[in-house]
Amino acid sequence: MKKTALTLAAFAVMASGAMAQDVVRIGTEGAYPPWNFINDNNEIVGFEIDLGNEICRRAELNCEWVLNDWDTIIPNLVSGNYDVIMAGMSITEARAEVISFSENYLPSDPSAYMALAGTDESVIEGGVIAVQSNTVQAGLVADSDADGMEFPTPDETISAVRNQEADAVLADKNFLAPYVADSGGELVFIGEDLYPGEGTGAGFRQSDNELRETFTAIIMEMREDGSINALIEEWFGDGIAQF
Amino acid sequence: MFSFCTDPSTLPQWQWFACYLTTATHFAFYRSFLMVILLLAITAPLALGMGLLGAMATRSRIWPVSWLGKGYVSIVRGVPDIVFFMFVPIALGQGIEWVFHHIQCPDWDQPIRQGNDFIVCREAKVPPVGAPAWVRNVYAFGMAVVAFALVFGAFAANTLYGAMQAIPRAQVETAEAYGMTRTQAFRRIIMPQMWVYALPGLSNIWQILIKATPLLFLLGLQDAVYWARELGGQKTSLYTYPPPDWRVWYFLVLLCFYLFLTWGSERIFARLNTRLSRGQATAAGERMRKAAA
Numbered sequence: 060m061k062k063t064a065l066t067l068a069a070f071a072v073m074a075s076g077a078m079a080q081d082v083v084r085i086g087t088e089g090a091y092p093p094w095n096f097i098n099d100n101n102e103i104v105g106f107e108i109d110l111g112n113e114i115c116r117r118a119e120l121n122c123e124w125v126l127n128d129w130d131t132i133i134p135n136l137v138s139g140n141y142d143v144i145m146a147g148m149s150i151t152e153a154r155a156e157v158i159s160f161s162e163n164y165l166p167s168d169p170s171a172y173m174a175l176a177g178t179d180e181s182v183i184e185g186g187v188i189a190v191q192s193n194t195v196q197a198g199l200v201a202d203s204d205a206d207g208m209e210f211p212t213p214d215e216t217i218s219a220v221r222n223q224e225a226d227a228v229l230a231d232k233n234f235l236a237p238y239v240a241d242s243g244g245e246l247v248f249i250g251e252d253l254y255p256g257e258g259t260g261a262g263f264r265q266s267d268n269e270l271r272e273t274f275t276a277i278i279m280e281m282r283e284d285g286s287i288n289a290l291i292e293e294w295f296g297d298g299i300a301q302f
Numbered sequence: 303m304f305s306f307c308t309d310p311s312t313l314p315q316w317q318w319f320a321c322y323l324t325t326a327t328h329f330a331f332y333r334s335f336l337m338v339i340l341l342l343a344i345t346a347p348l349a350l351g352m353g354l355l356g357a358m359a360t361r362s363r364i365w366p367v368s369w370l371g372k373g374y375v376s377i378v379r380g381v382p383d384i385v386f387f388m389f390v391p392i393a394l395g396q397g398i399e400w401v402f403h404h405i406q407c408p409d410w411d412q413p414i415r416q417g418n419d420f421i422v423c424r425e426a427k428v429p430p431v432g433a434p435a436w437v438r439n440v441y442a443f444g445m446a447v448v449a450f451a452l453v454f455g456a457f458a459a460n461t462l463y464g465a466m467q468a469i470p471r472a473q474v475e476t477a478e479a480y481g482m483t484r485t486q487a488f489r490r491i492i493m494p495q496m497w498v499y500a501l502p503g504l505s506n507i508w509q510i511l512i513k514a515t516p517l518l519f520l521l522g523l524q525d526a527v528y529w530a531r532e533l534g535g536q537k538t539s540l541y542t543y544p545p546p547d548w549r550v551w552y553f554l555v556l557l558c559f560y561l562f563l564t565w566g567s568e569r570i571f572a573r574l575n576t577r578l579s580r581g582q583a584t585a586a587g588e589r590m591r592k593a594a595a
Contacts, residue, residue: 097327101326137418
């Protein structure tokens, strides 16, 4: 019995010595191309997946991706089901009260209104605007005079505009851009771009300073050596803000 | 899947569809139907067991047991399902980790709750740190089974309680007059006969259980509805196969699947009803006796 206890203790020491090789679980939504999505081969891919894997490689962490619904992504982080959120999450004050963020790995990116071609710009003030719930855009619409129509997934906001349930959708411009490009003129951006939030960052439990600092250090390193810019260009193309 | 699938953009239509419908995501979609059926197959007997326990507890003469049964039935039936499905996995998961934490790390000096965070020591993590993905999936699936069994067990308990009360008191009195104990009378007289009274209620609960399975995604499992929504949504050219918004077709498949399940179970319940009515002092049993005579 004593011997087992000793062996266990030895294992515990070894385990804490091997902390660097610990498994870090990263939660993501998997429904937000090109940030993170599930491709036709049923793999999680995207800008954040490449970035996260590179951060883990440089930090010598063993990372694992976990899919989680957007609406419960923060509760599952704080109750410890995973350790990091990388899901295109804008850094906002409201979120920072519950979780803590690394330095941003994407500059403050524009949000834009997308509508069917021929839609009048006045819908921004008084029309029905589709948004994904619990996003910065949902907050913007709630504060404006327009009627917000909330959906749990980003996909559905696009469909709502296509079948004219909503007059326009407000979302990250980089998410909407491929839909506009693919639609052959059917879908267009209207109005001016907005710049909510302070960029996109990785989210951590507030008690987990060590991991947050590790991520921040490598994100700053990658911002300086240009490797984040290369990833941004690979996944978002030209014409988007870089560091 | 097929050798001609290397460049889908150049394919003729039928080949394109053959490739499209055999992508890895589509196989995950097909598998999710099996998962729904597996969940039903495991949950239904468990919920029935919970119901039986609940109903027996409610009838108990020992008042703490009877209060426990009554409390379980009324609390769970009174709370919206969706609240339970959000609450059970997080609360139960934290509860299990809390217990393990106290067993395995008695020397831990930090509080478990730090602000919003719930922190236990490494050894107390369930599933353990570094567990392979399939262990985590089984664990999440188990949580789902527990949540479903708890909720539907409460409804089943009420139905079974009603069925037990429906057995004519005179029969139980006769059994007691023959010298059977309360337990014996319950086992020999009430149990075998109550099912025919419980069946309509139980078949209702079963149908509702079938239709509640899309709540699985709330628990982090990718069920058929999740995949239909994911695959049906419009895709951009980032994907190899960028179809337009085909949600109508995917949801049509779901509609057929669920209709088929409920239709099949209707038939099974009809048979069960015939079987259980045989020899019973009910209108259906009487009709069968006359038809045979």
